[in-house]
Amino acid sequence: MTETFDSFALVAIYSAMGVYLIAFVFFTLDLAKRSADAHAHAAAPVSVGQNAAAASRGTIATLEREAPASSAAPPRRIERAALALTALAWVLHVAGAVLRGLADGHVPWSNMFEFSLVSSAIAVGVFLFLQFWQDLRFLGTYISGFALIVLGVGTVNFYVPVTPLPPALQSYWLIIHVFVATLGTAFFAVGAGLSIVQLLQARREADRVSRLRFLGTMPKAEKLENLAYRVIVVGFVFWTFTLIAGSIWAFHAWGRYWGWDTKEVWTFIIWVLFAGYIHARATRGWRGSRSAWLAIVGFGAVAFNYTIVNLFFKGLHVYSGL
Amino acid sequence: MSRPFDHVEGSGPPERPGPGINQPALGVTGYLRFFWRQLTSMRTAILLLLLLAVAAVPGSMWPQRSSDPNGVIQFFDKNPTLAPVLDRLQLFDVYTSVWFSAIYILLFISLIGCVLPRTLHHLKALRAKPPRTPARLERLAAFASKELDAGDTVADAAGAIQAARAQLRSGGYRVALYESGKNLSVSAERGYLRETGNLVFHTALIGILFAVGLGGGFGYTGQKIIIEGQSFVNIKGAYDSFTPGRFFTDAALQPYRLTLDDFSVKYEEQSIQAYGQPIDYTAKVTTWLPGQKGIDSTIKVNEPLALGGSELYLLGNGYAPTITVRDGKGNIAYTASVPFLPQDANLTSTGVVRVPDALPEQLAFRGFFYPTAGELSTGALTSIHPDLRNPVLTLFAYKGDLGLDNGIPQNVYALDPTDLTQIAGGDSGTPALELRPGQTVELPDDLGSVTFDSASPPTAAADDWSQSVPRYISLDVHRDPAQLWVLLFACLATAGLLTSLFVPRRRVWVKAIEGEDGSLRLEYAGLARGEDPGLDAAVAAIAERHTEGLKA
Ligand code: HEM
Numbered sequence: 001m002t003e004t005f006d007s008f009a010l011v012a013i014y015s016a017m018g019v020y021l022i023a024f025v026f027f028t029l030d031l032a033k034r035s036a037d038a039h040a041h042a043a044a045p046v047s048v049g050q051n052a053a054a055a056s057r058g059t060i061a062t063l064e065r066e067a068p069a070s071s072a073a074p075p076r077r078i079e080r081a082a083l084a085l086t087a088l089a090w091v092l093h094v095a096g097a098v099l100r101g102l103a104d105g106h107v108p109w110s111n112m113f114e115f116s117l118v119s120s121a122i123a124v125g126v127f128l129f130l131q132f133w134q135d136l137r138f139l140g141t142y143i144s145g146f147a148l149i150v151l152g153v154g155t156v157n158f159y160v161p162v163t164p165l166p167p168a169l170q171s172y173w174l175i176i177h178v179f180v181a182t183l184g185t186a187f188f189a190v191g192a193g194l195s196i197v198q199l200l201q202a203r204r205e206a207d208r209v210s211r212l213r214f215l216g217t218m219p220k221a222e223k224l225e226n227l228a229y230r231v232i233v234v235g236f237v238f239w240t241f242t243l244i245a246g247s248i249w250a251f252h253a254w255g256r257y258w259g260w261d262t263k264e265v266w267t268f269i270i271w272v273l274f275a276g277y278i279h280a281r282a283t284r285g286w287r288g289s290r291s292a293w294l295a296i297v298g299f300g301a302v303a304f305n306y307t308i309v310n311l312f313f314k315g316l317h318v319y320s321g322l
Numbered sequence: 323m324s325r326p327f328d329h330v331e332g333s334g335p336p337e338r339p340g341p342g343i344n345q346p347a348l349g350v351t352g353y354l355r356f357f358w359r360q361l362t363s364m365r366t367a368i369l370l371l372l373l374l375a376v377a378a379v380p381g382s383m384w385p386q387r388s389s390d391p392n393g394v395i396q397f398f399d400k401n402p403t404l405a406p407v408l409d410r411l412q413l414f415d416v417y418t419s420v421w422f423s424a425i426y427i428l429l430f431i432s433l434i435g436c437v438l439p440r441t442l443h444h445l446k447a448l449r450a451k452p453p454r455t456p457a458r459l460e461r462l463a464a465f466a467s468k469e470l471d472a473g474d475t476v477a478d479a480a481g482a483i484q485a486a487r488a489q490l491r492s493g494g495y496r497v498a499l500y501e502s503g504k505n506l507s508v509s510a511e512r513g514y515l516r517e518t519g520n521l522v523f524h525t526a527l528i529g530i531l532f533a534v535g536l537g538g539g540f541g542y543t544g545q546k547i548i549i550e551g552q553s554f555v556n557i558k559g560a561y562d563s564f565t566p567g568r569f570f571t572d573a574a575l576q577p578y579r580l581t582l583d584d585f586s587v588k589y590e591e592q593s594i595q596a597y598g599q600p601i602d603y604t605a606k607v608t609t610w611l612p613g614q615k616g617i618d619s620t621i622k623v624n625e626p627l628a629l630g631g632s633e634l635y636l637l638g639n640g641y642a643p644t645i646t647v648r649d650g651k652g653n654i655a656y657t658a659s660v661p662f663l664p665q666d667a668n669l670t671s672t673g674v675v676r677v678p679d680a681l682p683e684q685l686a687f688r689g690f691f692y693p694t695a696g697e698l699s700t701g702a703l704t705s706i707h708p709d710l711r712n713p714v715l716t717l718f719a720y721k722g723d724l725g726l727d728n729g730i731p732q733n734v735y736a737l738d739p740t741d742l743t744q745i746a747g748g749d750s751g752t753p754a755l756e757l758r759p760g761q762t763v764e765l766p767d768d769l770g771s772v773t774f775d776s777a778s779p780p781t782a783a784a785d786d787w788s789q790s791v792p793r794y795i796s797l798d799v800h801r802d803p804a805q806l807w808v809l810l811f812a813c814l815a816t817a818g819l820l821t822s823l824f825v826p827r828r829r830v831w832v833k834a835i836e837g838e839d840g841s842l843r844l845e846y847a848g849l850a851r852g853e854d855p856g857l858d859a860a861v862a863a864i865a866e867r868h869t870e871g872l873k874a
Contacts, residue, residue, distance in 0.1 A: 163596040167623040255635040276371040
């Protein structure tokens with residue numbers, strides 16, 4: 001049974017990767033199309049007004065009324081197709097994770113392969129569900145690319161067959177702690193994507209050069225900054241919870257809630273970086289691009305923690321399964 | 323941005339008098355003031371936070387004495403020139419180092435200096451009236467207005483404002499009425515909880531720091547190896563190693579007693595990939611608190627036992643072969659179960675036996691234990707499964723002066739053979755001794771014999787080795803009297819964080835302007851502090867409900 005489920009899981013994952021790839025191509029084509037659209041728009045006086053509005057940024061965002069998002073252009077068909085494909089890929093992806101869980105007989109997040117499977121599924125899921133709140137389709141290239149890379153590395157480099165849970169992992173804290181950490185990671189990933197676009201957009205707004213024309217169809221830097229902030233703050237709450245749940249688990253398993261083990265160190269570093277980000281957002285002179293860089297560095301630390309720290313650093317958390 | 327509205331962040335140097343005026347010297351207090359203001363500014367907080375993040379990194383790159391003392395020793399062995407340099411920089415004790423401590427202490431001073439004035443300010447704000455209505459509401463972030471003709475409405479300006487006041491009040495706003503010229507207005511504010519949450523969050527962080535510091539000071543940690551069937555009494559001398567906190571006194575130890583009745587391990591049998599991987603450890607123990615009857619309990623990984631104000635954790639285990647040594651005169655010079663240290667996942671283990679009472683010469687043994695012995699292609703033995711399926715004990719034997727009388731403490735798990743003569747194994751000419759449970763071998767030169775005692779019950783089948791060698795567990799015992807406080811502050815911090823990030827803090831104003839003809843112009847405006855995506859909708863909803871209520 002176990003082996004059948006596991007091979008079905010792999011089939012689902014490979015299919016998901018195939019569909020993600022098509023979605024990625026469509027999203028990229030859409031970016032190219034956006035460039036063309038923006039070019040057509042550039043002649044119209046509208047875009048000049050947009051730039052002027054962007055230049056008049058106050059220190060307190062909410063003091064000025066939000067200009068209507070400049071991305072109000074009618075949704076492009078190719079983009080809709082890309083989003084639908086992403087949703088389809090995601091369903092396959094989740095099916096893969098569930099099948100792997102059935103094969104395991106426990107939650108499928110106990111080694112590096114399963115981490116990459118579940119974390120990318122949750123990142124894409126968060127991206128899809130955030131669409132109900134805000135149109136973030138312009139991040140499609142970033143997210144589908146992210147899922148492809150993570151799944152690719154996961155299946156090629158980290159794949160391990162189903163193994164039983166060692167006693168140290170037999171705890172409901174595994175379910176809570178790791179799942180919430182993955183959720184936090186997903187929100188940080190989306191936030192970092194928004195911050196990257198924000199940085200590009202700010203450059204473009206500052207020197208008014210018509211490089212990166214597709215950005216003309218995306219929200220203004222300040223709107224992006226606010227969106228990133230809201231997403232990252234949710235991630236930060238999850239991360240705070242991860243930290244606390246992790247210490248409680250460590251307390252049950254190792255008899256101390258905090259011991260500066262490698263993994264604990266990095267969880268702490270990430271938490272402090274994002275606390276810095278939140279402060280930066282509220283401080284004159286640190287808002288805007290500086291805080292965006294912090295968000296990106298923070299997510300970089302998350303990625304580092306997942307990969308390099310898991311693989312090469314010594315510590316008690318030796319669950320990579322490799 | 324849940325700072326007070328009038329909060330100034332990152333205040334610069336002290337204000338300078340205008341040009342032309344003689345600039346007075348700052349003076350000591352002036353400088354202190356200046357430093358204090360710098361230290362408690364948000365900008366410093368950010369820098370210190372980032373610095374703290376960076377300073378924590380080296381602790382994950384080099385082994386730390388606190389979490390991995392053996393790693394530090396190995397690092398010194400491998401890098402004899404680099405290691406002392408790193409050590410001078412305290413890179414093996416990052417989290418207690420001068421520089422790391424300096425950063426977090428500064429951060430927390432900054433935090434206290436930041437939280438205190440904000441708390442006072444907030445307490446005042448809680449009692450103060452909502453502020454005066456701005457003159458031009460249409461310039462605020464969220465704005466709506468309605469015109470009601472004389473015939474449309476049942477109310478005049480005063481009535482409209484009273485209605486708005488009642489409506490806002492029931493919506494959880496604190497309200498105040500203002501009058502300026504002919505305009506009546508109500509000013510309302512809600513969401514003080516946001517700032518409260520922020521202050522609770524930051525104060526709880528201070529609480530965590532203090533609780534962690536004090537708890538470590540009054541607590542202790544100890545390790546104890548217990549072999550099946552043996553007991554342990556919770557007194558300092560009984561521990562194999564014991565680390566008291568700075569303020570520890572013996573009174574913190576409750577003299578309970580604990581016996582390990584049985585320790586069992588389940589191994590994976592189904593999965594080929596994970597064959598032999600342990601899937602469950604269970605220690606069955608009986609415990610006695612002073613003056614009470616014994617209680618049966620279990621300890622598992624992830625399921626510590628709370629006993630007498632401390633917690634007992636199952637952190638390690640292994641085999642403790644029972645070995646009896648008879649000396650050359652036929653007397654029993656030694657008999658005990660000896661904990662062997664596991665070397666690999668299949669529990670190939672090593673141990674040492676010292677027999678100072680042997681006559682005519684003192685004896686010592688260095689042993690390897692293989693729970694399921696198998697042969698490597700070189701002919702050497704290794705263990706191929708962690709359970710007892712083919713247990714074999716091999717011993718190197720030595721004779722000579724063990725040096726136990728000179729008082730130098732010796733590592734019970736290591737034997738330095740330099741001053742001893744090897745009599746079995748190695749180059750001694752006699753092969754290493756090889757025993758199965760129940761077997762006895764003679765030592766060369768009539769020095770005596772060694773028995774590997776079997777613990778199997780007499781009823782066991784001849785080839786059932788599963789009970790033949792006792793197991794031991796390694797318990798970690800911890801006491802941290804502040805752990806509940808840490809948990810409490812952590813929960814408070816989370817609650818504070820949630821309220822401060824997600825409770826909107828809003829000010830809303832409603833202004834009524836009565837026209838000459840009895841018409842009524844109503845203006846609604848809102849201002850948020852921090853991110854408040856729902857502000858526009860909230861103001862629109864207030865306006866809608868209010869005007870509906872006024873309609874004739
Ligand atoms: C141990 C160090 C600190 C940590 C981990 C930390 C963390 C945080 C976090 C997570 C927030 C956002 C949640 C909230 O609003 O409650 C926050 C907000 C805030 N912190 Fe800190 N903080 C620290 C030190 C400080 C210091 C030293 C100051 C004073 C200079 C300060 C002032 C503030 C202010 C004014 C806010 C509100 C910012 C806003 O509304 O966006 N914090 N802090």
